Amino acid sequence: MIETRLLQQFIAVAEELHFHRAAIRLHMAQPPLSQAINRLEEKLGFVLLVRDKREVRLTAAGHAFLQGAYQTLQALNQGTEYAREVSRGLAGKLTVTALSIVGYGSLLNTFRQFKTTFPKVQLVIKEMPSLHQAQAIAAGEADIAFMRTLPIASSFLTSRLLLTEDILLALPIDHPKGVDKDVDLRHFAEDDFVFTPQALGSGYHQQLIALCEAAGFYPRVAQEAAQLHTLIGLVAGGFGVALVPETVAQSVRHDSVMYRKIRPLSPTIDTRLGLYATWDMRNDSPLLARFTSMLDFSETSAS
Amino acid sequence: MIETRLLQQFIAVAEELHFHRAAIRLHMAQPPLSQAINRLEEKLGFVLLVRDKREVRLTAAGHAFLQGAYQTLQALNQGTEYAREVSRGLAGKLTVTALSIVGYGSLLNTFRQFKTTFPKVQLVIKEMPSLHQAQAIAAGEADIAFMRTLPIASSFLTSRLLLTEDILLALPIDHPKGVDKDVDLRHFAEDDFVFTPQALGSGYHQQLIALCEAAGFYPRVAQEAAQLHTLIGLVAGGFGVALVPETVAQSVRHDSVMYRKIRPLSPTIDTRLGLYATWDMRNDSPLLARFTSMLDFSETSAS
DNA sequence: TAAAAATACTCCATAGGTATTTTAT
């Protein structure tokens, strides 16, 4: 393998076409430079320079090798520079997973802020179910996940509560029980419900079911929709009512749909939903550190 | 500057994620490998690997640097390999200049043969006036020139006669003086002539004029055309007659044009035209050597 | 306690320096 020092020495001679001047440029003496070029030619097995009649010229192969030497040093410098920027958290890739970014409210602002602050950073957002998110974090395929639930305890995973929000009931604007500012969920036991599919939310989905069960009924699921705007569309179309987080209600609006707060059933049943950020504590990505420092966590934390 | 040895050592550790195994792969002991990676990190100014809890992991910067290391070594290997092929005359670029390749007959076959024999070689053919050709050869911008004349003697230029050919007279098919197999140029003293512009041919052009002068007249140039097929087109259109080399007559044919040999005027006046190959004898391009060896020169040579 | 990396040192290969010779104009 040819050392970069040798490439630099060859470049100097090839550019100066004069061993003495090249040696000066390299801050060394002429004889060892001659020896170095000889070594290089020896290693390569073909002649790079012709030294005759008081002049040094490049051979065709020498010219081709010079181009290769330039490209090699350029690749080295660019690679080094890029790695340095990555080490400073100014370049690289940050992979974020989330259930559905629609409705994550302030999180979208953080994404926007991050992208403008670090324009060289590639911010990849992948939407996937909670279970896949946890796997992606564990496998190192993603840097940070935003889930509705705390993942199964792992010594390497860190989770922090980002925000808590009310669960709202979405109902058609002409629904007879939606006259008040807030509603009693028990009055909707006989209503049809529209839900996201089980797989999409896992813990999130279970929490909504649990809320209904606390109100004394198991919801009759009339229709399922993976996309939140489809879900709200179905509510508007009269297919049923739906339970949605507050931030979703803020971003997914519909003329024929109104959102109502749920009156607390008892102090033990939580009508609020958490949003958790989860990452691998072994992940030393400077970008992750910069990203998490931009998030404002709820004072209550979890590991 | 980071040496390639260091890159190889880093790649081994980054791939094995184990100093001992990497050292075995590199045919060296583990301690100096640890030191080498430390040196590398020291030079770079940032950490590439985290060695903790019995496992070695790449940092984000380490991962980025690994990609750079791969690209650097790839550039080096490709550059070396390409230069080796150039040194063997299997790759590279051969720049050929010519007045107009149309009609150079067997030369076109040589081009074709060369391209199929050395498919990796880029064969560049540039058409330009003789004077520019000579300059291009002298400046090293072209490897070999095909001219109608011998260039001004230069200690570095080599010229060899490729072929000699008759000068033919092109005349419209209904021309009254074209009945015989060959013609006497003196009978055309009063005819209009069509010529290529002076600049295009220089010596070639002068030689045609000289032929007319030997026949006792200076040709009346009715029209000029740089392109040979335009020239013949003008002859067909009745704008005049034209003097053309035999190989041009063979490749540029026209229904309304006939070609006639010129009867020798005297033993001293040459009605034949030479085609010379000229190159710089200092040019050590293996491709040039391979190319010239494909040319079959006329037994008469010139330096 | 065992496995892996770091530390401490020793050594020698080789890149580079100095003096000189060779070569070509």
Place this chain on the structure above:
DNA sequence: ATAAAATACCTATGGAGTATTTTTA
């Protein structure tokens, strides 16, 4: 005679080896 590269020989830096210690699971 002169300019430039090659040769000869010497020196010393630093990369690699061996023995040992430190670290952590």
